[in-house]
Amino acid sequence: MSISVPDKVWWKPIDKEEKIWLFLAIIWMAISFLWMPIYHFIGKQNPSNESYRVTREQWDTLTDDFIKKYQVKDASGNLVTMNDIPVVHPPAGSDVYLEGRAWKWWPVLELEKGKTYRVHLSAVDFQHGLSIYPLNINYMALPGYDYIITMTPTTSGEFPILCNEFCGIGHHTMVGKLIVK
Amino acid sequence: MAGQDFRTCPTTGLKVHLPAENLIKANAVAAVLLLLIGGIAAAGVALTRWPAIHLLPADWFYRILTLHGLAMLIAWIIFFEIAALYMGASVLLNSRLAAPKVGWLAFLLMVVGVLLIAVMVLWGQADVMFTSYPPLKANPLYYLGVILFAVGALIGCLLFFATLYKARKEGTYPHGSFPLVTFGLACAAMIAISTLIHGAAIYIPAFLWSLGFMGMDPAAYRLVWWALGHSSQQINVAAMISVWYLMGTLTVGMKPINQKLCRTAFVLYVLFINVASEHHLLVDPAISNAHKIWNTGYVMHLAVLASMIHALAVPAGIEVALRKKGYTSGLFEWLKKAPWSNPGFSATALSIFIFGFMGGITGVTFGSEQVNITAHNTWRITGHFHSTVVGGTTLAFMGATYYILPLIFRREVLGMGWAKLQPWFYGIGMILMAGGMMLAGAYGIPRRHWDIVNFGGSPFAFTWDPTVYMWLSVFGIGALLAVVGGAIYILVTVGTVFFGRKLE
Numbered sequence: 001m002s003i004s005v006p007d008k009v010w011w012k013p014i015d016k017e018e019k020i021w022l023f024l025a026i027i028w029m030a031i032s033f034l035w036m037p038i039y040h041f042i043g044k045q046n047p048s049n050e051s052y053r054v055t056r057e058q059w060d061t062l063t064d065d066f067i068k069k070y071q072v073k074d075a076s077g078n079l080v081t082m083n084d085i086p087v088v089h090p091p092a093g094s095d096v097y098l099e100g101r102a103w104k105w106w107p108v109l110e111l112e113k114g115k116t117y118r119v120h121l122s123a124v125d126f127q128h129g130l131s132i133y134p135l136n137i138n139y140m141a142l143p144g145y146d147y148i149i150t151m152t153p154t155t156s157g158e159f160p161i162l163c164n165e166f167c168g169i170g171h172h173t174m175v176g177k178l179i180v181k
Numbered sequence: 182m183a184g185q186d187f188r189t190c191p192t193t194g195l196k197v198h199l200p201a202e203n204l205i206k207a208n209a210v211a212a213v214l215l216l217l218i219g220g221i222a223a224a225g226v227a228l229t230r231w232p233a234i235h236l237l238p239a240d241w242f243y244r245i246l247t248l249h250g251l252a253m254l255i256a257w258i259i260f261f262e263i264a265a266l267y268m269g270a271s272v273l274l275n276s277r278l279a280a281p282k283v284g285w286l287a288f289l290l291m292v293v294g295v296l297l298i299a300v301m302v303l304w305g306q307a308d309v310m311f312t313s314y315p316p317l318k319a320n321p322l323y324y325l326g327v328i329l330f331a332v333g334a335l336i337g338c339l340l341f342f343a344t345l346y347k348a349r350k351e352g353t354y355p356h357g358s359f360p361l362v363t364f365g366l367a368c369a370a371m372i373a374i375s376t377l378i379h380g381a382a383i384y385i386p387a388f389l390w391s392l393g394f395m396g397m398d399p400a401a402y403r404l405v406w407w408a409l410g411h412s413s414q415q416i417n418v419a420a421m422i423s424v425w426y427l428m429g430t431l432t433v434g435m436k437p438i439n440q441k442l443c444r445t446a447f448v449l450y451v452l453f454i455n456v457a458s459e460h461h462l463l464v465d466p467a468i469s470n471a472h473k474i475w476n477t478g479y480v481m482h483l484a485v486l487a488s489m490i491h492a493l494a495v496p497a498g499i500e501v502a503l504r505k506k507g508y509t510s511g512l513f514e515w516l517k518k519a520p521w522s523n524p525g526f527s528a529t530a531l532s533i534f535i536f537g538f539m540g541g542i543t544g545v546t547f548g549s550e551q552v553n554i555t556a557h558n559t560w561r562i563t564g565h566f567h568s569t570v571v572g573g574t575t576l577a578f579m580g581a582t583y584y585i586l587p588l589i590f591r592r593e594v595l596g597m598g599w600a601k602l603q604p605w606f607y608g609i610g611m612i613l614m615a616g617g618m619m620l621a622g623a624y625g626i627p628r629r630h631w632d633i634v635n636f637g638g639s640p641f642a643f644t645w646d647p648t649v650y651m652w653l654s655v656f657g658i659g660a661l662l663a664v665v666g667g668a669i670y671i672l673v674t675v676g677t678v679f680f681g682r683k684l685e
C-alpha cells in the first residue's frame with residue numbers, strides 16, 4: 001500500500017517489464033537531450049546569442065540618430081510617418097533599431113527582401129514582447145538591454161508586430177508594423 | 182503518549198491527532214474558498230477572452246486575470262498542499278503534529294498574506310499580473326502580502342519535517358522507512374523549501390525596490406523570479422504524484438509496483454527538476470545560448486525520466502490491483518471494470534491522462550530552444566499549464582477531496598450523484614479549453630491580451646487566420662464546462678462540510 005510503511009528491505013530488484021520500460025525511457029531521454037544541442041547546429045533558426053547592456057541615454061541617442069538618418073521622405077521631401085510613427089528605410093545590411101514603448105513599436109521599419117540586418121531590440125519603459133505575425137517570431141524587449149537579432153526577410157509584404165508581454169492598461173493596443181519590400 | 186488527543190479512523194485504522202486534523206481542515210477550507218474566488222475570476226477572464234462574449238472592460242480584465250493567477254496558482258494550490266503535508270506526516274504516521282500552535286501561526290500568516298494580495302489587486306494597486314515584471318510596479322503592500330504568505334508556507338513545510346522527526350523518534354510507526362506517499366510529500370516539501378528561498382531572494386528585493394530603496398534590473402528579476410516560478414511548479418508535480426499514489430490505494434487498493442523504482446523517481450525530482458527554469462527565458466537577452474541549452478536540456482531530462490517512471494508505475498499499480506480483483510480477461514477488462522463512477526478514481530485517471538499526454542509532452546516541446554521562439558508568450562503556454570496544474574494537479578486534489586471529506590471532516594459526501602459527474606465536467610472541459618488555447622496559440626494568439634479582434638482600436642489592427650476563431654470557440658465551450666465542473670465541486674464540498682451526514 002502506498003500509505004503504509006513498506007517492507008523492512010524495500011530495495012528489491014526491478015522486474016523485467018519495468019526494466020524494459022526504464023531502458024526505453026532512458027534511450028528516449030538521451031535522444032531528446034542530445035537533440036537540442038544538435039538541432040542548435042543543424043537547425044536554421046535559433047534564439048539570438050548576442051545582447052548588451054545599454055543605458056537609456058545611449059539607446060535614445062542611437063535610435064534618434066538612426067531615425068533622423070534614414071526616415072523615408074515622399075516626392076515633395078516631407079518625412080513619411082504612419083499613424084504618427086516614423087517610417088524608416090535603412091540601407092541593406094545595416095544596424096536597425098526597434099523600440100518597444102507604451103504602447104507602440106517604434107519606428108515602422110522598411111526592410112528589403114533577401115538582405116540581412118542586425119535588428120537591435122530594446123524597450124524604454126516596461127518589458128514588451130516582440131511578436132511578428134504571421135510567422136509568430138517572439139523575443140523579449142527589456143529596458144536596459146540591447147538584444148541583437150540577425151534577420152533576413154524572405155517574403156515581401158506588411159507584417160503586424162504584436163506586443164505579447166503585459167505592459168499596462170494599453171497593452172492590447174500595441175500593434176506595430178514591419179514592411180518588407 | 183496517545184491521550185484523548187487522538188481518535189482511531191474506522192476505515193484505515195490510522196490514529197488521527199485531533200489538533201492536526203483541525204489544521205488540515207482549516208487549510209483545506211481556505212483552499213476551497215480561494216478556488217471559489219479564483220474560479221469566479223476564471224469565468225470572467227475566460228468569457229472576456231472568448232471573442233463571442235468579450236465580457237469585462239480592459240482594466241477589470243487585467244485586474245481579474247492578475248487575481249485569477251494568484252488565487253489559483255499560489256493560494257488554492259499551496260493551502261491544499263499544506264493540508265496534504267500535515268496529513269502525510271501526522272495521520273499516515275499515527276503521530277502528533279510537532280507543534281500545532283506553529284501550524285496556526287503559519288496559517289495566520291498565509292491568510293493575512295492572501296488578504297493583503299487580494300485587497301491590493303482588487304483595489305487596482307497591483308495591476309502587474311502574478312509575475313510582476315519590473316519596471317511595472319505594484320503597491321509595496323502587495324509584495325509584502327506575497328512575502329507573508331511565503332513565510333507562512335515555509336513554516337508549514339518546516340513543521341512537516343519536524344513532525345516526521347518526532348514520529349520517528351517516538352516510534353509511532355513500525356520502523357525506518359516512510360510510506361511512499363509520505364516520502365513523495367517529503368520530496369515536494371524539500372523542493373518547496375528551495376523554492377521559497379528563491380522566493381525570498383526575489384520578493385524581498387522587489388519589496389525594497391517598490392519602496393524606492395534600490396534599483397531593479399529587469400533581466401535579473403526574470404532570472405531569479407523564474408527560479409521561484411519554475412520550481413514552485415515542481416512542488417505541484419511531486420505533490421500531485423503523491424496524491425496519485427494515495428488515490429490508487431484508497432480507490433482500488435493499489436500497491437506500488439516497486440518501492441525502489443518509485444522512490445528513486447521522486448529523488449530524481451528533488452535533484453534535477455529545479456533546473457530547467459531558463460525555459461521561461463529562452464528568448465530573453467542577457468543569457469547566453471550555451472547556458473540556456475545547458476540549463477534546459479541537460480538535467481531536465483533526468484527529471485523527465487522520473488515522470489516516465491511514474492507514468493508506468495501508477496497505471497501499472499492500478500492495473501495489478503484491479504486484476505487481483507479478478508478482472509483478468511483480455512488486455513483491458515481491468516480498465517473497463519475500473520470504478521469509473523467513483524469520483525476519486527475518475528478524477529485521478531483523468532488527471533493522469535491530462536497531465537501526461539497534454540501537459541507533459543507540450544511542456545517538454547515548448548521548452549526546447551527553437552520551438553520556444555514561436556510558443557513563447559502565446560496561448561500555447563497558457564494551454565500547456567492549464568493541462569498540468571489544472572487538468573493535472575487541481576483535478577487530482579479534487580479527487581482526493583472526496584476521500585478527505587469522509588475521512589477527515591467525517592461527513593458523508595452530499596450530492597454524490599453530482600460528485601460523480603464533476604471530474605468529467607472539469608476534466609473534459611479542461612481538455613477542450615487547454616486544447617483550444619494551444620491550437621489558437623499556434624496561430625500566434627497572445628496570452629494576457631484583452632482584445633485580439635480590434636486591438637482596442639489600434640490603427641495597425643489586423644485580422645487573424647479565420648481558423649483561429651474555431652479554436653477560440655473550442656476554448657470557450659471547454660471553459661464553460663470546466664467552470665460548471667468547478668462550481669459542482671465547490672457546492673459539493675461546502676454542502677458536505679456544513680450539511681453532510683455526520684459519520685461515527
Ligand code: HEM
Binds near residue numbers: 223575
Ligand atoms: C474553470 C477553470 C479555469 C478556467 C476557465 C481558466 C481560464 C483561464 C484563462 C481564460 C486564462 C487567461 C489567459 C490569458 O488571458 O492569457 C487563465 C490564466 C491563468 N490560469 Fe486559469 N483557468 C481555470 C483554472 C485555473 C486553475 C485551477 C489554475 C491554477 C491552479 C489556473 C492558473 C492560471 C494561471 C497561472 C494563469 C496565467 C495568468 C497570467 O497570465 O498572468 N487556472 N485561466
Ligand SMILES: [Cu+2]
Binds near residue numbers: 101103127166174
Ligand atoms: Cu508592450
Ligand SMILES: [Cu+2]
Binds near residue numbers: 410411414457460461
Ligand atoms: Cu517552468
